[in-house]
Amino acid sequence: xxxxxxxxxxxxxxxxxxxxxxxxxxxxxxxxxxxxxxxxxxxxxxxxxxxxxxxxxxxxxxxxxxxxxxxxxxxxxxxxxxxxxxxxxxxxxxxxxxxxxxxxxxxxxxxxxxxxxxxxxxxxxxxxxxxxxxxxxxxxxxxxxxxxxxxxxxxxxxxxxxxxxxxxxxxxxxxxxxxxxxxxxxxxxxxxxxxxxxxxxxxxxxxxxxxxxxxxxxxxxxxxxxxxxxxxxxxxxxxxxxxxxxxxxxxxxxxxxxxxxxxxxxxxxxxxxxxxxxxxxxxxxxxxxxxxxxxxxxxxxxxxxxxxxxxxxxxxxxxxxxxxxxxxxxxxxxxxxxxxxxxxxxxxxxxxxxxxxxxxxxxxxxxxxxxxxxxxxxxxxxxxxxxxxxxxxxxxxxxxxxxxxxxxxxxxxxxxxxxxxxxxxxxxxxxxxxxx
Amino acid sequence: xxxxxxxxxxxxxxxxxxxxxxxxxxxxxxxxxxxxxxxxxxxxxxxxxxxxxxxxxxxxxxxxxxxxxxxxxxxxxxxxxxxxxxxxxxxxxxxxxxxxxxxxxxxxxxxxxxxxxxxxxxxxxxxxxxxxxxxxxxxxxxxxxxxxxxxxxxxxxxxxxxxxxxxxxxxxxxxxxxxxxxxxxxxxxxxxxxxxxxxxxxxxxxxxxxxxxxxxxxxxxxxxxxxxxxxxxxxxxxxxxxxxxxxxxxxxxxxxxxxxxxxxxxxxxxxxxxxxxxxxxxxxxxxxxxxxxxxxxxxxxxxxxxxxxxxxxxxxxxxxxxxxxxxxxxxxxxxxxxxxxxxxxxxxxxxxxxxxxxxxxxxxxxxxxxxxxxxxxxxxxxxxxxxxxxxxxxxxxxxxxxxxxxxxxxxxxxxxxxxxxxxxxxxxxxxxxxxx
Numbered sequence: 001x002x003x004x005x006x007x008x009x010x011x012x013x014x015x016x017x018x019x020x021x022x023x024x025x026x027x028x029x030x031x032x033x034x035x036x037x038x039x040x041x042x043x044x045x046x047x048x049x050x051x052x053x054x055x056x057x058x059x060x061x062x063x064x065x066x067x068x069x070x071x072x073x074x075x076x077x078x079x080x081x082x083x084x085x086x087x088x089x090x091x092x093x094x095x096x097x098x099x100x101x102x103x104x105x106x107x108x109x110x111x112x113x114x115x116x117x118x119x120x121x122x123x124x125x126x127x128x129x130x131x132x133x134x135x136x137x138x139x140x141x142x143x144x145x146x147x148x149x150x151x152x153x154x155x156x157x158x159x160x161x162x163x164x165x166x167x168x169x170x171x172x173x174x175x176x177x178x179x180x181x182x183x184x185x186x187x188x189x190x191x192x193x194x195x196x197x198x199x200x201x202x203x204x205x206x207x208x209x210x211x212x213x214x215x216x217x218x219x220x221x222x223x224x225x226x227x228x229x230x231x232x233x234x235x236x237x238x239x240x241x242x243x244x245x246x247x248x249x250x251x252x253x254x255x256x257x258x259x260x261x262x263x264x265x266x267x268x269x270x271x272x273x274x275x276x277x278x279x280x281x282x283x284x285x286x287x288x289x290x291x292x293x294x295x296x297x298x299x300x301x302x303x304x305x306x307x308x309x310x311x312x313x314x315x316x317x318x319x320x321x322x323x324x325x326x327x328x329x330x331x332x333x334x335x336x337x338x339x340x341x342x343x344x345x346x347x348x349x350x351x352x353x354x355x356x357x358x359x360x361x362x363x364x365x366x367x368x369x370x371x372x373x374x375x376x377x378x379x380x381x382x383x384x385x386x387x388x389x390x391x392x393x394x395x396x397x398x399x400x401x402x403x404x405x406x407x408x409x410x411x412x413x414x415x416x417x418x419x420x421x422x423x424x425x426x427x428x429x430x431x432x433x434x435x436x
Numbered sequence: 437x438x439x440x441x442x443x444x445x446x447x448x449x450x451x452x453x454x455x456x457x458x459x460x461x462x463x464x465x466x467x468x469x470x471x472x473x474x475x476x477x478x479x480x481x482x483x484x485x486x487x488x489x490x491x492x493x494x495x496x497x498x499x500x501x502x503x504x505x506x507x508x509x510x511x512x513x514x515x516x517x518x519x520x521x522x523x524x525x526x527x528x529x530x531x532x533x534x535x536x537x538x539x540x541x542x543x544x545x546x547x548x549x550x551x552x553x554x555x556x557x558x559x560x561x562x563x564x565x566x567x568x569x570x571x572x573x574x575x576x577x578x579x580x581x582x583x584x585x586x587x588x589x590x591x592x593x594x595x596x597x598x599x600x601x602x603x604x605x606x607x608x609x610x611x612x613x614x615x616x617x618x619x620x621x622x623x624x625x626x627x628x629x630x631x632x633x634x635x636x637x638x639x640x641x642x643x644x645x646x647x648x649x650x651x652x653x654x655x656x657x658x659x660x661x662x663x664x665x666x667x668x669x670x671x672x673x674x675x676x677x678x679x680x681x682x683x684x685x686x687x688x689x690x691x692x693x694x695x696x697x698x699x700x701x702x703x704x705x706x707x708x709x710x711x712x713x714x715x716x717x718x719x720x721x722x723x724x725x726x727x728x729x730x731x732x733x734x735x736x737x738x739x740x741x742x743x744x745x746x747x748x749x750x751x752x753x754x755x756x757x758x759x760x761x762x763x764x765x766x767x768x769x770x771x772x773x774x775x776x777x778x779x780x781x782x783x784x785x786x787x788x789x790x791x792x793x794x795x796x797x798x799x800x801x802x803x804x805x806x807x808x809x810x811x812x813x814x815x816x817x818x819x820x821x822x823x824x825x826x827x828x829x830x831x832x833x834x835x836x837x838x839x840x841x842x843x844x845x846x847x848x849x850x851x852x853x854x855x856x857x858x859x860x861x862x863x864x865x866x867x868x869x870x871x872x
Contacts, residue, residue, distance in 0.1 A: 004491045006529040006744035009483055009514060014527055016535065017476035024467065024477050031460065035777025036801050038808025040453035040826075041460055045560050046482065046516075046546060047445055047504070055440045068483070070506030073550050078445060080482075091450055093442040099452065099775070100822055102811055106777075110482060114509050124481050132811065139790055139811040146794065150801075249790060256791035257798035308442035339535070341471030341542075354575055354685060355692035358582065362693035365472050365586075372474025375538055375573035386536055390476075 011115070011123035017339035017390075019330065023126070026322055027108055029154045030128045034106040037147050039130050042105045044087040046112075050077040052090050055307045066114040080112040084129045084319075085304075092133055093308035101134025101313075108322075122323065131317025133304055138246045141280040141300055141316050142253050148284055148296045148318055149259055155325075159287035162296070163267040166247055166280050169230065170268055172239030173222045177215050185209035187271040190223050194269070198224075223269040230268065246280070278302045282318050292328045296320045338391030342370030344430055345387040349399040350377050356403060360396065360426055367427045369434060371396075388413050394433050396426065447551070447559035453775035453826075455766065459562070462758055463544055465590045466564045470542040473583050475566050478541045480523040482548075486513040488526050491743040502550040516548040520565045520755075521740075528569055529744035537570025537749075544758075558759065567753025569740055574682045577716040577736055577752050578689050584720055584732045584754055585695055591761075595723035598732070599703040602683055602716050605666065606704055608675030609658045613651050621645035623707040626659050630705070634660075659705040666704065682716070714738045718754050728764045732756045774827030778806030780866055781823040785835040786813050792839060796832065796862060803863045805870060807832075824849050830869050832862065 008014060015023060031041070050069050057064045069079035081087050084107045096103055108128045115121060130147060132140040148162045170190065171183045179186070189204045198220050205216035222230055227244050234240040247266045254264045272281045279300035286295060298318025305313050329335055344364055346357050357373050364371040374383045384395055397409040402420070410429045411418035421429045444450060451459060467477070486505050493500045505515035517523050520543045532539055544564045551557060566583060568576040584598045606626065607619045615622070625640045634656050641652035658666055663680050670676040683702045690700045708717045715736035722731060734754025741749045765771055780800055782793050793809050800807040810819045820831055833845040838856070846865045847854035857865045 002529070002745050003743045004487055006488065006526045006741075007485070008481055008526075008530075009485060009508075009512065010510070012481035012483060014481070014531065015477075015479035016531055017478060017541065020477040020479050023479070028464075036806040038776050038778035038781070038806060040775050040777045041451075041456040042453060043451035043456050043459070045444055045448035045450070047448060047548070047560070049443070049445060051440060052442065065509075068506075068508060070504075072445075072504060073501075074446070076445065090442045090444075093438070094444075095450065095452055100825065104776075104808070105453065112483070124483070135811045137811040137813075139784070139809060142790060142794070143809065143811070146798075252789070252791040253794045256795040305442075307439045309438050339476050340474050340540075341476045342474035345474070348575070353688070354578060355688040358578070358689045359692040362582075370472040370474060372540070373575060373579065375568065375571045375575035375579070377573075389536065 009123075011117040013122055013124075018335060018337065019326065021338060021341075022329070022335055023322070023326055026155060026326065027126075027128070030108060030151060030320060030322070031106070033147060033151045033154050034130050036150070037104075037143060039104040039106040039132075039147075042088075042091060042107050043109060044081070044084075044091055044107070046080055046110070047072075047078050048081055048087065048090070050079045052308075053079050053081060053086055056086060056089075063113065068112050068114060082113050083111050084109060084127045088129070088131060088133075089305040089313075090308055092313055093305040093311075096134065096309075096311065096313065102132050102137075102140065103134050104130070104132045106130040122327075125323040128320035128322045129317060130319075131298075131315050133313050133315035133317075136314050138249060138280075141246065142250045144280070144298065144316050144318055145250055145264060145282060146253070146257060146259075148282060148298075149254075149263055151296065151320060152284065152286075157286060160284060160295075161262060161287070162264045162282060162284045163270045164247065164250060164264065164280065164282050165266065165268050165270040166243035167271055167277060167299075168239045168243035168279060169247070170219075170223065170271060172237040172241075172243065173219065173230070173234050175239065176234050176237050177211075177218055179211055179215060182209050182211065184275060186211070186219055190219065190269055191271045193220075193223060225268065227266050227268075243279075272297065272299055276301055280316060289328050289332070292324060294321075295325050336391065337389075340372070340387075340390040340392055342372045343391075343393040343434060344369055344371035344396060345383070345392045345394070346371060346373040346396045346398065347380055347383045348374045348377050349380075349397075351400040352398065352403060357398065360398060360408065360423070363427055364396075364430055367431065369427075369430060371430075384411075384413070394430050396430070445559075447553040449558055449560075454771060454773065455762065457774060457777075458765070458771055459758070459762055462591060462762065463562075463564070466544060466587060466756060466758070467542070469583060469587045469590050470566050472586070473540075473579060475540040475542045475568075475583075478524075478527060478543050479545060480517070480520075480527055480543070482516055482546070483508075483514050484517055484523065484526070486515045488744075489515050489517060489522055492522060492525075499549065504548050504550060518549050519547050520545065520563045524565070524567060524569075525741040525749075526744055528749055529741040529747070532570065532745075532747065532749065538568050538573075538576065539570050540566070540568045542566040558763075561759040564756035564758045565753060566755075567734075567751050569749050569751035569753075572750050574685060574716075577682065578686045580716070580734060580752050580754055581686055581690070581700060581718060582693060582695075584718060584734075585690075585699055587732065587756060588720065588722075593722060596720060596731075597698060597723070598700045598718060598720045599706045600683065600686060600700065600716065600718050601702065601704050601706040602679035603707055603713060603735075604675045604679035604715060605683070606655075606659065606707060608673040608677075608679065609655065609666070609670050611675065612670050612673050613647075613654055615647055615651060618645050618647065620711060622647070622655055626655065626705055627707045629656075629659065661704065663702050663704075679715075708733065708735055712737055716752060725764050725768065728760060730757075731761050772827065773825075776808070776823075776826040776828055778808045779827075779829040779870060780805055780807035780832060781819070781828045781830070782807060782809045782832045782834065783816055783819045784810045784813050785816075785833075787836040788834065788839060793834065796834060796844065796859070799863055800832075800866055803867065805863075805866060807866075820847075820849070830866050832866070 277299035283294035713735035717735035719730035
């Protein structure tokens with residue numbers, strides 16, 4: 001019996017190659033898109049002083065109870081970060097003077113929350129955030145929507161909608177209806193529209209928020225109206241008109257950069273539950289995976305780092321729920337079977353010098369195609385079987401007979417056809433098979 | 437006064453864009469090289485059960501005292517991983533039946549050790565490990581040396597040496613000298629040769645290990661000899677002959693794949709201090725940064741996961757000390773000033789619609805070059821100054837006058853020259869400046 005039972009902690013998971021390869025590619029895609037808009041990476045420690053992480057939370061907040069918090073060997077009260085926004089606030093307070101504004105950063109890294117575990121939810125997950133801080137320009141808000149769009153396309157999705165609103169529009173309507181003191185409650189209720197439906201939200205607006213039935217109907221009507229109808233009815237409000245103008249500018253830019261119809265939509269019912277957001281808000285839904293909710297969400301906030309610095313740092317950004325997306329793709333069988341980093345396997349034969357095989361493999365690698373040499377001298381069938389199981393695409397068979405006559409056999413593992421070619425034609429034959 | 441003083445924990449650090457961009461590129465390079473040899477990524481949780489992490493450690497081991505260990509909210513005794521080898525052992529015990537052997541994985545992720553902080557050493561650092569497990573074939577050992585070589589070249593180094601030995605050679609010599617019961621002590625002493633010099637090691641071999649002065653001299657002589665001389669004198673030992681044959685095969689393969697002379701060398705004095713290693717051992721030194729020690733080290737081990745499984749899992753691998761390398765490059769002023777993800781900045785002018793600017797920027801981006809639009813309408817000089825400071829290479833100036841006449845100005849921020857070109861020629865002009 002082994003001395004220790006090998007296991008992971010409840011709510012944590014291993015990423016075997018089939019998952020980790022896909023996750024790495026998703027991260028690569030996210031980075032490339034963020035960089036292409038001028039966002040630059042930062043990283044911050046996984047562990048922070050608890051007082052830094054807790055600064056913005058109510059002591060009774062759920063997230064505070066979910067913290068991995070402990071006293072370190074130096075007697076410090078520390079905790080694992082639960083998001084990347086608080087570390088950004090702390091980072092900005094310390095470094096933004098040196099870095100200048102507008103400061104555009106992305107940050108991809110794990111965060112930890114001791115949540116109750118459910119399907120697709122883990123206690124450690126990767127956040128992929130990007131934010132522009134230090135500017136109130138609506139150009140930054142518009143850019144966030146473009147980045148979300150390009151991100152989803154680059155990840156391979158076509159059927160999705162980035163839904164955008166500006167909280168000032170709904171807040172202005174609430175003011176016009178004479179219940180401006182209830183704005184927070186109204187926005188929190190309207191946020192539930194997609195999940196709970198209009199009847200439930202109407203009831204909540206009346207019973208909990210305290211609107212009249214007519215006011216509740218007006219709010220719900222506006223939230224599901226298009227921009228023109230809202231401006232016609234409520235456009236006398238500067239707040240409504242300002243928000244609507246910003247959303248229209250966004251739609252103009254989306255058209256100018258060629259975003260197809262339907263991918264980016266104004267949806268005044270999007271309000272995000274958090275009081276944190278103060279302007280534009282974003283949610284992103286996949287047509288083929290509606291049940292997982294928004295996969296990329298965010299918004300504008302007025303003051304990122306007020307608890308750590310006197311400098312006012314407004315900003316706007318969003319966060320890609322990469323691990324949630326990955327778990328959903330896994331559940332839906334959307335992941336491939338590829339578990340090797342190299343598509344080409346050199347079969348090892350007895351009587352062939354490793355130097356010969358590695359010389360050939362190095363040629364393939366130098367052409368930009370990954371190639372591995374099977375380490376053990378085993379039956380050819382067993383070597384090929386492992387290669388196929390791992391998703392390799394090409395096997396090279398160069399036994400003593402082949403090498404003596406200056407040829408190598410190149411086998412297409414998908415079609416199971418093989419061709420004998422001169423050694424000098426190995427790379428071109430491998431590339432031909434890979435391209436086919 | 438802000439409510440909370442923003443600071444990081446002692447021994448932890450932030451990575452601002454100038455550092456994080458370089459680190460991301462190093463990680464990308466490492467992944468690409470690992471994959472090109474057929475290694476596939478895995479990931480494991482940062483937190484593990486303490487009993488899993490501590491299984492292989494003496495209770496008094498320094499590393500056990502450096503653990504970030506605590507009781508979580510569910511009453512579990514947990515700790516942050518201190519390396520990626522123990523998680524690999526635990527992972528292999530759980531998953532290797534499904535994944536099959538040989539199993540080639542890389543793992544790039546942070547680890548935590550509450551060490552005393554020194555220059556260039558942090559309590560959180562990135563490990564970049566790769567290992568082949570489930571085979572005793574020397575082909576796997578040879579591949580590790582090739583991977584280390586390609587990794588250093590891909591990271592931009594030219595003047596370096598991967599030093600390789602096989603512990604069986606020195607161990608065989610110690611047996612021939614009649615002190616085979618002192619092998620562990622001899623290897624640990626010889627490991628200090630580069631740092632402490634032959635006199636100190638000679639003294640230790642005599643005073644601590646208990647060799648005679650003649651035996652100690654023989655050991656030191658052999659450790660600094662070349663392979664031919666050692667085989668001539670000690671080749672009757674099967675252990676010496678076997679190790680030497682494996683090292684010669686490695687040199688043959690290195691020649692076959694075109695590794696330049698001096699980049700890969702047999703050095704019998706390399707023995708690694710750890711008892712853990714049982715065969716081939718590797719260390720890698722940079723000619724221009726000798727003081728930071730080995731930047732990529734590893735070796736062969738007989739049994740990875742014996743505490744967690746009855747399956748015997750021999751393996752071989754190495755680890756790139758990426759953060760140590762990065763800290764050294766930072767200290768030596770080897771890092772660039774680039775802090776933006778996009779090399780092209782579109783200057784924003786009053787009176788120009790964002791839709792026009794974003795239409796042009798999208799064209800540049802679609803050509804594969806990152807481009808950002810400055811969000812605020814500010815003085816042109818201030819916009820250009822920030823772009824230059826962040827290492828942008830091209831500014832596009834498209835004001836109302838330019839757009840009205842269908843031209844844009846493209847400014848090379850290095851040479852400070854600019855050219856007015858038709859809108860349709862924007863992308864080719866940007867690419868021309870970038871290529872120049």
